[in-house]
Amino acid sequence: MVAIMLLSSCYPIRRVGLLQEREGLPEYEKGEYEQYHLQKNDELELRVISMNPETALLFQQRSSSYLSTNSSSFTYRIYEDGTIDVPFLSKVHVAGLTLQQAEQKIEEELAEFSEDIMVKLALSTGTFCVIGDAGRGYFPIYKDRLTIYQALALCGGISSSADYGKVKILRRSNEGTKIIEFDIRPNSLVDSEYYYVYPNDVIYFDFSKRRFWAIDSYSGFLSVISSSLSMLVSVWNTFN
Numbered sequence: 001m002v003a004i005m006l007l008s009s010c011y012p013i014r015r016v017g018l019l020q021e022r023e024g025l026p027e028y029e030k031g032e033y034e035q036y037h038l039q040k041n042d043e044l045e046l047r048v049i050s051m052n053p054e055t056a057l058l059f060q061q062r063s064s065s066y067l068s069t070n071s072s073s074f075t076y077r078i079y080e081d082g083t084i085d086v087p088f089l090s091k092v093h094v095a096g097l098t099l100q101q102a103e104q105k106i107e108e109e110l111a112e113f114s115e116d117i118m119v120k121l122a123l124s125t126g127t128f129c130v131i132g133d134a135g136r137g138y139f140p141i142y143k144d145r146l147t148i149y150q151a152l153a154l155c156g157g158i159s160s161s162a163d164y165g166k167v168k169i170l171r172r173s174n175e176g177t178k179i180i181e182f183d184i185r186p187n188s189l190v191d192s193e194y195y196y197v198y199p200n201d202v203i204y205f206d207f208s209k210r211r212f213w214a215i216d217s218y219s220g221f222l223s224v225i226s227s228s229l230s231m232l233v234s235v236w237n238t239f240n
Contacts, residue, residue, distance in 0.1 A: 015164060016158075016160050017185060019185075019186075019190075026186055028186065028188040028192035028193070029188075029193075030191050031193040033145055036123070037095075037098060038078060038102060039078065039173065040079070040080055041125075042077070042078045042123060042199070043076065043078075043124045043125040044075065044078065044102075044121050044122070044123060044124065045075050045121065045122040046120075046121055047074075047121075048117065048119055050117045055117060058113065078094060078095055083095075088110075089109050094106075096174055099122070102121055103120065107119045125199065127139060127140055127199065127200070128141060128146075128197050128199065128202070130151070130205075131205075132204045133158070133159045133205045133207045133208070134157070134205040135152075141198075141199055146196065146197045147196060147197065148184065162205040163207065163208045163209075167181065167182055167184045168180065168203075169194070169202065169203050171198060
């Protein structure tokens with residue numbers, strides 16, 4: 001019984017530990033963080049700020065009363081052709097641009113209304129999704145450069161029965177969807193190309209092949225053994 005208990009650990013630290021430094025794990029190279037590029041069907045929150053009340057009034061959601069800061073906020077969806085409809089402007093193409101580039105482009109288009117006009121953009125659909133053997137659901141990207149570890153904290157962590165060596169991310173871009181696969185255990189994951197989570201990412205944790213035989217604790221192991229012995233004794237008594 002002691003020997004069986006010593007061999008019953010299905011999830012050793014080598015299989016489920018994070019930030020490991022040991023042989024046998026992949027070594028990932030450092031990579032630079034790439035700013036998110038806007039895509040079709042993204043929703044943008046656009047805020048126009050101006051010291052000129054007349055200019056600010058043009059972009060107010062309610063013309064009867066506008067904010068004391070002379071600013072307003074609208075939400076726009078990026079169409080299939082990569083453009084958005086900004087009031088008083090022709091369609092502005094923003095797909096493929098970063099938020100900062102899109103802000104600058106819209107400001108240049110609105111310069112004819114006021115010299116002091118300022119545009120602020122935010123991504124209102126900045127979420128990621130987790131499926132598989134981990135916490136599941138949609139979660140907000142609440143900050144720039146959200147890391148994979150912070151994303152896991154939001155979703156409740158990874159199940160010990162997940163396959164830590166084959167984590168997949170479905171990442172959409174204007175060129176199509178690609179599947180990124182990596183091992184989440186090595187320490188070299190930090191600051192690599194797999195380290196950051198982007199809007200619209202789908203993170204998938206595969207189920208380990210050992211899950212069927214998984215025992216999460218010694219109490220569970222003992223309950224299985226005791227139940228098996230009880231059934232064996234019952235059968236033995238029945239036939240004798």
